[in-house]
């Protein structure tokens with residue numbers, strides 16, 4: 068049976084969930100379709116950091132700053148809307164502490180923080196003598212530290228589930244185990260719906276929020292975008308006493324690794340992954356220790372050399388971790404884009420098609436501002452940030468979009484085969 072909606076959102080990860088909530092709140096009739104279970108893909112593999120600290124001045128930082136303003140409001144609204152049904156989303160504005168371990172790293176971190184401060188980010192240089200008071204278990208070998216009080220954290224699956232529950236309360240429908248197979252178009256070529264494994268869905272607006280599969284979905288719908296999976300792995304330790312690690316702590320290398328859009332670096336492991344050290348506590352007690360970055364298509368094998376490098380770097384920051392057992396490791400696929408900016412907005416090639424994807428390692432944090440921007444663009448309201456840098460056909464993506472270079476799930480040629 069054919070079904071109708073004002074807007075069909077493809078993907079029930081945190082981006083689709085946040086967009087569905089915003090649009091349903093504006094009295095649109097919204098249906099979310101996911102081929103699997105809600106919040107079971109990349110969103111289940113994110114660490115849940117909501118960061119301004121790792122972003123250089125520019126459009127992504129603007130979106131991140133909008134998100135850190137919107138998250139507390141969203142958390143309060145979710146509490147009011149869902150009451151006792153609200154899962155504990157572990158919202159914690161714990162703040163970030165970025166540290167350097169070399170003289171060159173200290174200079175780089177200082178310059179980066181200065182640029183951020185000029186745009187209004189609260190980036191506070193910390194006297195080395197004050198660091199033990201902030202993080203008693205941190206190595207004494209660090210050369211610089213900057214504190215970012217705006218950095219926060221949520222539990223990503225719980226947050227996505229809460230956003231979806233709120234979307235349902237506002238009238239959205241969520242249909243799991245329903246894969247989008249292809250477009251329904253009218254004679255002019257405009258999108259009029261999607262064919263799915265559960266039959267046709269008619270709608271004038273289709274929002275592609277399919278995370279690392281957004282490139283595939285866009286291809287299916289006739290307008291390729293260069294979203295590629297970028298593998299990341301994380302170690303989970305046994306529970307540690309509260310306050311063992313107080314902030315989200317990472318080495319300044321992390322910023323370079325995040326921004327690196329796919330090449331090699333001295334920090335690569337034998338299998339070619341970029342690694343950097345990110346250590347954070349969770350409400351349940353285990354520490355999350357990340358992370359790595361590598362284009363290996365959708366190869367989901369865990370690599371021991373990558374995990375060993377991640378562990379070694381974490382122990383360099385927190386020597387006491389050498390005695391803490393690792394209880395598990397996991398990996399996921401970040402939705403990466405060659406110019407490292409998300410793709411948000413209408414697709415001029417196929418009227419009716421919109422994208423909200425390509426958030427790489429920041430989709431949890433950026434979800435609420437992305438959703439606000441999508442709502443504002445669809446309803447032609449003033450936007451929370453300038454949407455132009457995120458448009459699908461921007462010059463920075465022209466080469467990848469026209470050649471299809473970025474539009475592939477395959478590993479890069481330089482990645483080692485296992």
Ligand SMILES: Cc1cc2nc3c(=O)[nH]c(=O)nc-3n(C[C@H](O)[C@H](O)[C@H](O)COP(=O)(O)OP(=O)(O)OC[C@H]3O[C@@H](n4cnc5c(N)ncnc54)[C@H](O)[C@@H]3O)c2cc1C
Pocket residue numbers: 077078079080081082083100101102103104105106107108109110111112113114115116117245246247248276277278279280281284298299300301357358398399400401402423424425426427428429430431432433
């Ligand atoms: C190791 C790691 C650590 C991370 N840490 C952080 C962090 O600390 N902070 C942060 O902000 N971000 C982090 N991220 C990134 C973050 O997890 C992602 O940016 C975010 O989850 C992307 O959400 P999404 O909704 O776009 O994608 P997903 O959660 O992958 O959702 C996409 C959905 O689309 C569905 N789908 C795909 N194809 C179809 C189809 N044909 N039909 C129907 N449905 C379809 C999938 O089933 C899936 O449920 C991390 C990622 C990784 C891998």
